[in-house]
Amino acid sequence: GNSVTQMEGPVTLSEEAFLTINCTYTATGYPSLFWYVQYPGEGLQLLLKATKADDKGSNKGFEATYRKETTSFHLEKGSVQVSDSAVYFCALSNGGATNKLIFGTGTLLAVQP
Amino acid sequence: EAGVAQSPRYKIIEKRQSVAFWCNPISGHATLYWYQQILGQGPKLLIQFQNNGVVDDSQLPKDRFSAERLKGVDSTLKIQPAKLEDSAVYLCASSLAGAYQETQYFGPGTRLLVL
Numbered sequence: 455g456n457s458v459t460q461m462e463g464p465v466t467l468s469e470e471a472f473l474t475i476n477c478t479y480t481a482t483g484y485p486s487l488f489w490y491v492q493y494p495g496e497g498l499q500l501l502l503k504a505t506k507a508d509d510k511g512s513n514k515g516f517e518a519t520y521r522k523e524t525t526s527f528h529l530e531k532g533s534v535q536v537s538d539s540a541v542y543f544c545a546l547s548n549g550g551a552t553n554k555l556i557f558g559t560g561t562l563l564a565v566q567p
Numbered sequence: 568e569a570g571v572a573q574s575p576r577y578k579i580i581e582k583r584q585s586v587a588f589w590c591n592p593i594s595g596h597a598t599l600y601w602y603q604q605i606l607g608q609g610p611k612l613l614i615q616f617q618n619n620g621v622v623d624d625s626q627l628p629k630d631r632f633s634a635e636r637l638k639g640v641d642s643t644l645k646i647q648p649a650k651l652e653d654s655a656v657y658l659c660a661s662s663l664a665g666a667y668q669e670t671q672y673f674g675p676g677t678r679l680l681v682l
Contacts, residue, residue, distance in 0.1 A: 458609070486668045497571070497658065498610070498673040505668050543609055549667040552623040553598065557609025 456481045460544050460558035467534055467565050475529040475561045477518075477544035485546040487511075487520055487527040488555065492541045501529075501542070534565045569593065571674035573659050579680045585647035588677045592640070592661030598622075599636055600671060601644050602658040610658055616642065617665050649681045 461476040489501040502511030507522035516531045544558040572591040580586050592599050602610035615622040618639035636642040656678050660671040
């Protein structure tokens with residue numbers, strides 16, 4: 455079946471450090487891939503998405519490239535800020551009759567000043 | 568534009584009691600989703616509505632959970648009777664038409680603790 459595997463956290467970085475959060479997936483066909491972010495006390499927000507192989511999603515300095523050959527969608531940011539501290543979820547949607555999202559377990563990012 | 572609204576934000580009940588959660592989606596969104604997020608896990612879809620019809624409820628424990636979306640707008644999710652393992656955050660989301668690759672917008676969630 456369809457599934458998403460994320461690197462376990464927490465990830466603790468100093469401000470301005472480089473961030474990578476790994477995400478790999480298992481799916482039939484050609485899923486769409488998403489990164490959602492959950493700030494403390496808030497709901498999930500879409501951070502970026504990619505809908506086909508080799509697409510790069512980007513937003514707020516974050517990027518992720520849809521790699522079909524490695525079934526990966528790693529999240530990267532060149533210079534993190536304290537305000538990026540949150541839980542990050544990788545997810546996929548595989549179409550069909552339902553548009554449901556299948557999420558990874560989430561990765562907690564803590565950025566220290 | 569107003570986002571997805573949910574209430575209550577927090578609820579504490581004892582096992583075997585019943586509880587209900589309410590969701591108001593973004594205006595004009597035809598599709599509404601309820602997800603369950605257990606601590607340390609990613610959200611899992613419980614039920615998806617398209618207008619007031621059910622598209623997917625394969626993961627809904629129907630012996631204790633029920634949901635409705637009257638008039639294709641607001642939705643209510645009910646648990647009766649609650650079990651300890653139902654402690655989780657219940658997230659409501661909506662999207663414009665439920666089409667493939669469409670963005671889902673999430674509410675702040677209702678945090679349920681069953682004692």
